[in-house]
Amino acid sequence: MTATDVTAETPIVAADEQIDTPALVVDEERLRRNLALMADLAKSHGVNLRPHAKTHKSPIIARMQLEQGAVGLTCAKLGEAEVFIREGGVRDILIAYPIVGEAKIARLLALMDEAQITVVVDSLEAAEALSRAMAAAGRTLDVYLEVNTGMNRAGVEPNDAVEIAHAISALPGLRLTGVMTFEGHAGSSPPESIADVAAAAGRTIVETAERIRAAGIPIAQVSVGSTPASWYTPATAGVTEMRPGTYVFFDNSIFRHGRIGPEQCAARVVATVVSRQAPDRAVIDAGSKTLALDPSRSHAGYGYIVGHPEAIIERLSEEHGMVTLPPGEPGFAVGDRVEIIPNHVCPAVNLMDELLIVQDGRVVDRWPVAARGKVR
């Protein structure tokens, strides 16, 4: 697989289109192509698509995903689910995050009146608290057991899974319906090993599901996630569901894997050059409150400036982006505009009130980022 030529890409907004910056623009055609790409990939793997909505936080995009066959959504937080259910009419959501604390359980119970909710658990403490609340309310909550397949974040160790699955399935008010893993470590591994790392995660989660079934617990769902691993993990026989999120826009972190190029990156930060105090330094009006602080393994700096592969966004203050320029780099006079592919598009979206929707270089619509800031 050869890496894509990032230098060939051009801006998605027409040079004479008026935009007040900084802004997050989305090319609608690219977005639609990305949605179709992942819907087709899920079909070719024979698995359900349950996209993670934390990337776009937009009920409009959620509806597009459901129209293309997604079985429901994944959310990290109850606050996101509340928006997608109440503003987007979504009826099936997996909360892929531990629900801990009485305030959250009360909100969860309210949401269960409005939609089918499944919750991830990875501890007996959290499961017992959910069980007590469900039993008291006369409800049954579907849960997936989260298993660590190498990300070393949440998730029980595979060897402990059968024991904890037994304990959970004995609790009143809970129904253990699946196992899940987030194999995000595959995407951060070197490009040449992503397929092997993802496949290993796939084997581990499927084997774990089989051991749980062999112990007499009839779980149906085996859920995996992560955009960079989408070509690999869900191909494992026995996986039933995939949860990619970033694919709707893609970002600067995925170039290095070679499959995706900047021409598939649908979301761009548009920024204006606001200061030029040194020949090798331009300042743009996108700082950490626009681009977010995530590093990239694909391209140096805090984002890829389309058409300027040698210009590096070296430092960020809150509202200033300091760009180091090679000698004679054109396009960085005060007032010039640049388009940046964010390193990590999800936090960048979360910093914006709206997405400016672009067709053929023109802004044609504004979609609210309705679930922005919903971190509770």
Ligand SMILES: Cc1ncc(COP(=O)(O)O)c(C=O)c1O
């Ligand atoms: C639990 C879970 N599932 C799925 C995803 C989606 O992964 P990606 O952003 O690589 O598409 C994430 C991302 O953080 C996640 O945390």
